[in-house]
Amino acid sequence: MVSGKFIKRKSQVKSQVSTEFIIFFGFMFLIFVIFLIGVADRYKTLAADKERILLSDQAQKIRKEILVASTVEDGYSRSFEIPASLDGVSFTIQVVNDVLVLESSKEESSLKMPPINGTLQKGATNTIEKKNGLLCINGGC
Numbered sequence: 001m002v003s004g005k006f007i008k009r010k011s012q013v014k015s016q017v018s019t020e021f022i023i024f025f026g027f028m029f030l031i032f033v034i035f036l037i038g039v040a041d042r043y044k045t046l047a048a049d050k051e052r053i054l055l056s057d058q059a060q061k062i063r064k065e066i067l068v069a070s071t072v073e074d075g076y077s078r079s080f081e082i083p084a085s086l087d088g089v090s091f092t093i094q095v096v097n098d099v100l101v102l103e104s105s106k107e108e109s110s111l112k113m114p115p116i117n118g119t120l121q122k123g124a125t126n127t128i129e130k131k132n133g134l135l136c137i138n139g140g141c
């Protein structure tokens with residue numbers, strides 16, 4: 001015959017194991033959530049860095065085309081592409097007071113450059129020419 005004391009002790013052990021399991025599971029869940037928050041934060045940082053680098057690289061490429069054209073003789077002509085988006089990142093392009101500005105929803109890149117006449121077009125072929133000492137973009141002279 002099983003005594004009541006044994007049955008009572010067995011149920012206490014089961015409830016202790018259940019309580020320990022719940023505490024352990026809760027602790028592991030908390031660690032998992034903290035880990036996910038860290039990963040998400042790192043992803044946001046990397047995405048912003050990537051966007052900044054993409055804008056900066058494109059601005060440097062455009063500036064290089066304009067600098068080359070500014071140093072050569074009249075009659076120079078060259079076509080170059082400006083993509084509509086940078087690896088899926090939408091951006092705007094404008095020239096304000098001889099400063100090239102590329103801007104996305106989160107980042108901006110700006111570079112000083114020689115004066116130009118005309119407007120740069122993204123998603124299209126742009127033609128730069130040097131006529132009478134002036135830099136003309138897309139027939140802007």
